[in-house]
Amino acid sequence: MYRYNDFDREFLRERVAQYRDQVARRLSGALTEEEFKPLRLMNGVYLQLHAYMLRVAIPYGTLSARQMRGLADIAERWDRGYGHFTTRQNIQFNWPKLVDTPDILAALADLDMHAIQTSGNTIRNVTTDHLAGAALDEFADPRPYAEWIRQWSTDHPEFQFLPRKFKIAISGGVSDRAVIRAHDIGLRLVPGMEGVAFDIYVGGGLGRTPVVGTCVFKQVAVGDLLPHLEAIVSVYNLHGRRDNKYKARIKILLQAMGIEAFKAEVKDYLQHNNDVFDGSELSELTRIQDDFQLRALPPREGGAYWQQIDTDPAFREWVTRNVTPHRHEDYASVTISLKAHGQAPGDATASQMRAMADLADQFGFSELRLSHQQNIVIPHVALADLPAVFDQLSQWDLDTPNIGLISDLIACPGMDYCALATARSIPIGQTIAMRYQSIEQLLGPLSIKISGCINACGHHHVGDIGILGLDKAGVENYQVTLGGRSGLDTALGEKMGPGFSEGELMHALDRLFDRYLMLRGTSSETFAETVQRLGTEPFKAALYGVEHAA
């Protein structure tokens, strides 16, 4: 993991002191709310429906056991004893008091964490593959580059007031587990002349106008990465629309300019940003890479693992669902589901956070990850330790064997918390998870993604089944999309038709799943594969209760 140095720590201390003074001035009346709001937002403090909310970045989803324990302490001391892990590898505290937020930020700084650029029209938390450094199919570890980009983008003087927020994701595997093509910039590590290079996708994004990112630059050398990012964001900063926030993202600019014109402008910019990048940034990358040397994992015999696999069906099921093969044959990556049936997706209590930190200390080299699917990962666990890990997880309600199944759905906070939401999403997710619990193994791999408004924080466009909550004449109404995909072949789901009330939605899903079970070619053909094979029409008919001849 990246280790903060004195510069990093001093920077955070100064930011906390600055923010503490801003809060004091707001409370004394020296600052109006209008003046204070952008200042608190720059430090991740939002006002939601019922309370303030603090969004804390977990850069590229990596955190230490010590940091996880520190987050648990914050949850207990200043919040209501839990945290909500988000789809962008952040954690949100839903109930902090304004007056406490400087102390929370100080506590975060002590953990080498912060909430800077988790709001506002800036470059947000850089996200990546939660299996980075452990995945079998990984070509190169994306985390050092993610940290490099984090350092470049944090407090970047030119990019604090972009036309809109700006999201970057990076992936280093054959499979894309970071949904890079749904980001303003998606980076894919590929083989290059100097070992690695980057394919740069631009203009992806979900929200009101969903667009799949396009590969604009191929085979960009490592030394040219930051100049390219600087140039792309600068062109966006110059030409992106500021008159209409719904047309302000880079995806709209790219469509308006056309890819070739955009590329030409970026290349032109690259000609004169040579003085910004003099090569010293590459020595910083080298320093960062030293912190991310792949762990030398000692060989371990499987031992108890093989015995328990043979004799314990519950353990076997959990391994099948929640354990991923590792680049080292004696190890595996454990995904801890934060989706116990009926639980709010992504929530964890302080006790659960401490339990996960203890497990990481005991069995996982003190390292944890947060996936964009709102689960926690211990990336390096010896197979021999899996029985003990499973046993301890079961004591904390963290042993649900449902990764990739219907109850492993993702949902934004929705109108239970979010001031922007137009409908609730958490209760929809809870109801779905409970309703289909008994048949989820039968249904097999299936992704449901739920957003409580058009901003699509629940990524509904790229779910096998997407659900979008809207306000229709004062009543919650849920639109369904089918056939979305994340990954390098990202596809946007097709909107099926008029929305449903919450009650109607469950009946529509009943019919949809009945139809899938009837139409699938074999018991191993997934929902996504069946929809791809047959198209959406028979499933649309099922949703709306129309008889179908198939």
Next chain:
Amino acid sequence: MARLEAPVVISANCLLTGAVMYWGPKSHWCTNLSEAEVYDDLGVAADVVSAVADPAVVIGVELVPVKVSGNIIQARHYREAIRASGPGSYVLPSKTGGAHVSV
């Protein structure tokens, strides 16, 4: 956005905590919708907003349409109902008791 119609209550968020507040009949802010002062005249309500919107105490002061039936005050829109009652009305118990947290 639907046109604002009376009756309404005056709502805001507390500056210090962010908590949902309502202007009550005893000229102070309270936290229960059931204790809010109801205004049948939008003009009167707007005047009260001007008088009580102290930025050192509350932020985001707004008029919220309600239905009144006897002594019961209910928000007309579900967003306001959720603001009034808090999140997590669909919370289900966890098998370890207390693991569910969205309340």
